[in-house]
Amino acid sequence: MAGTARTQVILICSECKEQNYFTDKNKKLHPDRMEVKKYCPTCKKTTVHREKK
Numbered sequence: 001m002a003g004t005a006r007t008q009v010i011l012i013c014s015e016c017k018e019q020n021y022f023t024d025k026n027k028k029l030h031p032d033r034m035e036v037k038k039y040c041p042t043c044k045k046t047t048v049h050r051e052k053k
């Protein structure tokens with residue numbers, strides 16, 4: 001099947017370390033650790049979320 005290169009990743013708030021988002025990514029398109037600005041309900045603001053390894 002095409003598209004099986006996608007890997008599930010967990011996005012963690014860089015401030016409170018809460019695991020807020022589950023997503024998947026294509027490792028060929030994004031070989032590096034992802035950093036995404038998303039709303040954190042714990043911090044009650046938008047923070048940088050990093051991929052958990």
Ligand SMILES: [Zn+2]
Pocket residue numbers: 013014015016017018040041042043044047
């Ligand atoms: Zn947070």
